[in-house]
Amino acid sequence: MDWIRSWKTTLFSLLGDVPIDLRPFISSISIDGTSATTIILDSNTGEPLWRPFLYNESCPDALPFVKAIAPANHTVCSGTSTLCKLVSWWNNEGASKKSAVLLHQADWLLWFLHGKLGVSDYNNALKVGYDPELESYPSWLLSQPYSELLPSVKAPGTVIGLLKEAIRTELGFPKDCAVCTGTTDSIAAFLAARATEPGKAVTSLGSTLAIKLLSTSRIEDARFGVYSHRLDDKWLVGGASNTGGAVLRQIFTDEQLQKLSEHINPMEASPLDYYPLKAAGERFPVADPKMLPRLNPRPQSDVEYLHGILESMARIEAKAYSLLKELGATQVEEVFTAGGGAKNEKWTKIRERVLGLPVRRATQTEAAYGAALLALKAKQSNI
Numbered sequence: 001m002d003w004i005r006s007w008k009t010t011l012f013s014l015l016g017d018v019p020i021d022l023r024p025f026i027s028s029i030s031i032d033g034t035s036a037t038t039i040i041l042d043s044n045t046g047e048p049l050w051r052p053f054l055y056n057e058s059c060p061d062a063l064p065f066v067k068a069i070a071p072a073n074h075t076v077c078s079g080t081s082t083l084c085k086l087v088s089w090w091n092n093e094g095a096s097k098k099s100a101v102l103l104h105q106a107d108w109l110l111w112f113l114h115g116k117l118g119v120s121d122y123n124n125a126l127k128v129g130y131d132p133e134l135e136s137y138p139s140w141l142l143s144q145p146y147s148e149l150l151p152s153v154k155a156p157g158t159v160i161g162l163l164k165e166a167i168r169t170e171l172g173f174p175k176d177c178a179v180c181t182g183t184t185d186s187i188a189a190f191l192a193a194r195a196t197e198p199g200k201a202v203t204s205l206g207s208t209l210a211i212k213l214l215s216t217s218r219i220e221d222a223r224f225g226v227y228s229h230r231l232d233d234k235w236l237v238g239g240a241s242n243t244g245g246a247v248l249r250q251i252f253t254d255e256q257l258q259k260l261s262e263h264i265n266p267m268e269a270s271p272l273d274y275y276p277l278k279a280a281g282e283r284f285p286v287a288d289p290k291m292l293p294r295l296n297p298r299p300q301s302d303v304e305y306l307h308g309i310l311e312s313m314a315r316i317e318a319k320a321y322s323l324l325k326e327l328g329a330t331q332v333e334e335v336f337t338a339g340g341g342a343k344n345e346k347w348t349k350i351r352e353r354v355l356g357l358p359v360r361r362a363t364q365t366e367a368a369y370g371a372a373l374l375a376l377k378a379k380q381s382n383i
């Protein structure tokens, strides 16, 4: 899969999909992307020096080097962290490369629009080691030889510059169309849900199962894949499991999911006990790169099978929320759902029963809506 080409093609086809009559009103653009999806670029040409490292890719070879420099259980002390990807590349390829820069998926796509190479946001930069509380990279990271690759970091929803003139004139966007720093996909989903009080949480049921709980306390423990993103003066505590929709899509089409779900009685507990994963490796609430998928025994009935999978995913979600409480986060009171799984009302009812909490579909379930709110906020604060 040529990810680089597909992401860039998708960006410009989306821009081209904006209705002509709405284009003069596009005053600000931001992008959310999968967290820790990492691209190493030539800082002179902007050309990728290596294939991208995807969000759930693990680089265990780098983990001992990262653990040797970072504080115990720091967010970067996970094989899937951006820092492990950077160190792995540096140890295998990078030492010979002088002019390189690291960007995350959202940063790299935004660069095509504003043209200033090397700018990120403190959500995307968390997993390379940026400290959003200090608003700087820590000294133990800046003292490393590869620190010269680290991007500059701004708050999410900060204007970086105006849309490049050539793109602006071709598309017919306004002269003052701003391009702003973005965020990660599960934070964008949280923003889209407009949950503003501590104790409110958003579970993103997309390809993965990502949890964000608004907390007054910052929690970080790589032993369980738990970290905190900054949201203004509060913290979004959580993590991302490798369970989720990507596992469902391996087994059922969206239409099958919809039809089979109609026959599930959500008030009846499924006796099936799975750990649904696409492949070996789990990030949260168990951080185990060797954890194997468990999706057997498969019953004759696909309705029972799907019920067992959805209930098992709900048990993982419940374990995640109780772990956050054990680690000192604000007690969860209500869960909003974002992502493709939010449309499944039977799953919502299964989750309410297993979590023992009110679970509601967010009014806006698309993460992109949250990115648009960031762009709006940036434009309003820049006037």
Ligand SMILES: Nc1ncnc2c1ncn2[C@@H]1O[C@H](COP(=O)(O)OP(=O)(O)O)[C@@H](O)[C@H]1O
Residues within 6 Å of the ligand: 205, 206, 207, 208, 244, 245, 246, 247, 248, 249, 254, 257, 258, 261, 338, 339, 340, 341, 343, 344, 347
């Ligand atoms: N009715 C449904 N019930 C549960 N999951 C669903 C349903 N329809 C789609 N999905 C899942 O939603 C996922 C897509 O959601 P989406 O938020 O677009 O994911 P992402 O943005 O991570 O790619 C797919 O993996 C699919 O399996």
Ligand SMILES: O=C(CO)[C@H](O)[C@H](O)COP(=O)(O)O
Residues within 6 Å of the ligand: 033, 034, 035, 036, 055, 184, 185, 186, 187, 206, 207, 208, 209, 210, 238, 239, 240, 241
């Ligand atoms: O699973 C993912 C992709 O869907 C990402 O890892 C997800 O974005 C979680 O990372 P973060 O908490 O940093 O947003």
